[in-house]
Every structure is written in C-alpha cells, then in structure tokens.
Amino acid sequence: GENVEQHPSTLSVQEGDSAVIKCTYSDSASNYFPWYKQELGKRPQLIIDIRSNVGEKKDQRIAVTLNKTAKHFSLHITETQPEDSAVYFCAASDAGNMLTFGGGTRLMVKP
Amino acid sequence: EAGVTQFPSHSVIEKGQTVTLRCDPISGHDNLYWYRRVMGKEIKFLLHFVKESKQDESGMPNNRFLAERTGGTYSTLKVQPAELEDSGVYFCASSQGGQSNQPQHFGDGTRLSIL
Numbered sequence: 001g002e003n004v005e006q007h008p009s010t011l012s013v014q015e016g017d018s019a020v021i022k023c024t025y026s027d028s029a030s031n032y033f034p035w036y037k038q039e040l041g042k043r044p045q046l047i048i049d050i051r052s053n054v055g056e057k058k059d060q061r062i063a064v065t066l067n068k069t070a071k072h073f074s075l076h077i078t079e080t081q082p083e084d085s086a087v088y089f090c091a092a093s094d095a096g097n098m099l100t101f102g103g104g105t106r107l108m109v110k111p
Numbered sequence: 112e113a114g115v116t117q118f119p120s121h122s123v124i125e126k127g128q129t130v131t132l133r134c135d136p137i138s139g140h141d142n143l144y145w146y147r148r149v150m151g152k153e154i155k156f157l158l159h160f161v162k163e164s165k166q167d168e169s170g171m172p173n174n175r176f177l178a179e180r181t182g183g184t185y186s187t188l189k190v191q192p193a194e195l196e197d198s199g200v201y202f203c204a205s206s207q208g209g210q211s212n213q214p215q216h217f218g219d220g221t222r223l224s225i226l
Contacts, residue, residue: 004153032212043115044154044202044217051212089154095211097142098167101154 002027004092006102014110019080021105023090024072030092033066033073034099039086047088048075080109113137115218117203123224129191132221134203136185141208142166143186144215145178149199157201160186161208190223198225 003026013019025033034049050057050064050073057064061080066073077084087106091099116135124130136143145157157176158168162183171178175194180186190197200220206213 034214036217043219046214046216049214091154093212096167097144097159097206097211097213097215098156098170099144099146099154099215100156101146103153 002030002092002094002100004090004100004102006090006105008105009103010106010108012108012110013080015080015082017080019077019084019107019109021075021088021090021107022072023074023092023102024070025092025100026071027092027094028068028071029094030100031095032093033064034091034093035064035075036089036091037086038089038104044089077107080107082109082111085109115203115205115216117201117218117221119221120219121222121224123226124193125226126195127192129189130193130223132188132190132201132203132223134186134188134205134218136203136205137216139207140205140216141183142206142213142215143180144204144206145186145188146170146202146204147199148202148220149196154202157188193223193225195225198223 031052036044038044063076090102118133143160156170159166160180177189202220204215204217206215
C-alpha cells in the first residue's frame with residue numbers, strides 16, 4: 001500500500017520568512033495530493049491540492065510543487081504570518097479516494 | 112452550507128463499554144469517509160462509503176468496529192467492546208460523487224477516551 005513520509009516534524013520560522021514542508025510517497029499510482037491545515041482543536045482544513053497532471057499550483061501565499069519522477073511534493077508558504085501557525089498534513093491518493101496521510105508538521109511562526 | 116458535523120465532540124467511556132459516533136456529511140455528498148488519529152500519530156483511513164454501500168473498509172482495525180450508513184445520509188461508527196488502544200480522535204469526511212478524488216471536507220472529530 002501507499003506510504004507517505006513528511007518532513008520536518010516541527011518547523012519554526014520568523015514572521016515574514018518562508019516555510020517549506022516536504023513529503024515523499026511510494027505508490028506511483030497516486031495521482032492526487034492535498035494539503036490540510038489543522039489549528040489546535042479544529043478540523044483539518046483543505047488549503048491546496050494538486051493532481052499528477054500538473055507540476056505546480058499557487059494560491060496567494062501558498063504553493064505546492066510535485067515531482068512525479070522522484071515521487072515527492074512540497075508545500076511552500078511565503079511571507080509567513082502568526083496565523084499560519086498550525087499542524088500541516090500532506091496526503092496522497094490513487095483513484096480509490098482513500099487518503100494516506102503523512103505524519104504532520106507543526107509550524108510555528110514567531111512574531 | 113453546513114459543513115460535516117460529528118457528534119459527540121468528546122466521549123469518555125470505560126474499557127468494555129460500547130460507544131457510537133455519528134457523522135452528518137455535507138448535504139448531497141455521496142462519499143463519506145472515516146479516519147482516526149491515534150496518540151499524535153498520522154491520520155489513518157478506516158473506511159469509505161459511496162451512498163449506502165461500503166466501497167473500501169480495508170482500514171477497519173478489527174471486528175469490534177462497525178460502520179453503517181443506512182439510507183446513504185448520515186453514518187454511525189460503533190465500537191463494541193471498546194479497548195484502551197481505541198482512544199484517539201475519529202474524523203469523518205465527505206466529498207461529492209462523480210469523478211474520483213473530489214476534495215474531502217472534514218468534520219471537527221470525536222475525541223474518544225477509553226479508561
């Protein structure tokens with residue numbers, strides 16, 4: 001089955017700096033890669049997703065890149081703000097819809 | 112539009128007791144999923160309904176767990192009898208039908224504590 005590794009497990013950045021979170025996956029059949037943000041005590045919120053037919057997608061300060069050959073994808077947050085502090089999860093899925101999640105990254109943005 | 116709703120938000124029971132979790136998906140969403148996060152580990156898939164049918168239940172840990180979605184609307188997940196290792200946060204998610212891998216929207220989760 002699919003295995004998703006996520007790094008780093010914790011990330012501390014200064015407000016205004018960029019943050020990068022990386023994930024690798026094992027199943028070459030995976031074709032959908034969402035990212036979720038979970039604030040303390042709240043539900044995981046989908047913030048961006050990418051499908052295997054594109055290499056990059058941007059939404060304001062957030063971007064995701066995908067390298068199918070190397071089987072890795074990354075989340076980039078620019079101009080970080082304190083409200084970006086949360087746990088971020090990457091996930092991968094093939095056509096079966098089941099999401100396999102990475103272990104999560106706790107991002108702390110220091111004012 | 113109401114989001115995915117889960118009830119209860121928190122449940123504390125003793126080992127050996129029974130607990131039933133409920134999930135109301137977003138109206139019109141054919142796909143309903145159950146996931147859980149145990150002891151700060153990654154979120155793991157339990158099962159997937161398409162309308163009232165179980166599409167994939169490969170993540171269900173054992174036969175103490177029973178999920179239903181009668182009528183294809185809300186779903187219940189029953190744990191009977193509960194064991195200590197069942198403690199964790201149980202999430203429900205839903206997505207539209209049609210194409211595969213429609214975005215999944217999560218509920219707030221039910222925090223289950225087994226004493």
